Amino acid sequence: MTTSTSHLKSHPGLNLGAAHGQAHEDAEPVVFGFWIFLMSDLVTFAMFFAVYATSLQATAGGPGNADIVDVTSIALQTAALLVSSLLFGIATVAMKHGSAARTVIFWLIASLAFGLCFLGLEVRDFIDAAEKGAVPMRSGYLSAFWALVGLHGLHVAVGSIMILVVCAQIAFFGFASDVKTRVLRLGLYWHFLDIIWIGIFSVVFLPGLLT
Amino acid sequence: MSEKNQRAHDLRMYFTGFGLAVTLTALSFLTAILQPFGPVGLFATLAVLAIAQVVVHFRFFLHIDLSRQAREDLQLILFTGLLIAIMVAGTIWILGDLMTRMM
Structure with a gap:
């Protein structure tokens, strides 16, 4: 490790390092700004969790927590998100260490594929719940459930579109310095959604298995 | 380092x-499926495992650590x-309190 001043710059997520010159210089302020956005997003999610926790009893005689949990599907969704996060990490490491654009795009698309698996399973669960009469307008509890889990799903859907966008940018512009910092920020967003998901399976789904 | x-x-x-x-x-899911501890034990175990996993994600995926450079970000977190x-x-306390009074 060298101790040059540019090497001392550091920010959340994978640091590109001084060898990336302009991109590394640019990364610190833009990543810090993005980090502030993520933390405010975390506050939003926290309030959805709080609303969920206070609505647990408000089932109005409709389906409750235990009636809509499919533990196999939740386990698969968790696995899909974790693998997707790992693949995104591999993509950023490949970008940092000078892999070809098509290699990085390959890892990003692989990450996207697992993200889409997650979304597909989640949509299937939502359809199953709706068929059991567990629609959001049925009770206060179900409104809170759909809002919390749906908000996370919406974030994953937006992230999936953004993965396609950065892949297109890499393909068209190559690794320009602003493209590199976008990949870094999207990586933070993608890993951040995993952290929200830990909260969702620990607070919403697993307690539903209680007999 | 090369x-x-x-x-x-x-x-x-x-x-x-x-x-x-x-x-x-896996530990979280196993605890919830096998339920060796009863309700309170389950919630406590899930809470501890979830917090541990959040720390792991921050440390290894988001690279937040205790070094000097990362401290601003750590403070923000x-x-x-x-x-x-x-x-x-506050929300859970107040609304929970209201709910018990409504019962």
Whole structure:
């Protein structure tokens, strides 16, 4: 490790390092700004969790927590998100260490594929719940459930579109310095959604298995 | 550190995080499925495992640590954590209290 001043710059997520010159210089302020956005997003999610926790009893005689949990599907969704996060990490490491654009795009698309698996399973669960009469307008509890889990799903859907966008940018512009910092920020967003998901399976789904 | 070592080091970071995350997730699911501890024990175990996994994700995927350079970000996280604790605990406390009075 060298101790040059540019090497001392550091920010959340994978640091590109001084060898990336302009991109590394640019990364610190833009990543810090993005980090502030993520933390405010975390506050939003926290309030959805709080609303969920206070609505647990408000089932109005409709389906409750235990009636809509499919533990196999939740386990698969968790696995899909974790693998997707790992693949995104591999993509950023490949970008940092000078892999070809098509290699990085390959890892990003692989990450996207697992993200889409997650979304597909989640949509299937939502359809199953709706068929059991567990629609959001049925009770206060179900409104809170759909809002919390749906908000996370919406974030994953937006992230999936953004993965396609950065892949297109890499393909068209190559690794320009602003493209590199976008990949870094999207990586933070993608890993951040995993952290929200830990909260969702620990607070919403697993307690539903209680007999 | 040479370029090759650095690359291996960066990759190892993600794989270590992934391994720990999978282990903690598996423990959470096993505890919920087998339920060896009863309701209170289940909630306590899930809470501990979830917090541990959040720390693992911050450390290995988001690279937040206790080094000097990362401290601003750590402060931001801790401040957000404080805000969340006040708002979430306050919401649950007040609305829970109202609910018991309505019963």
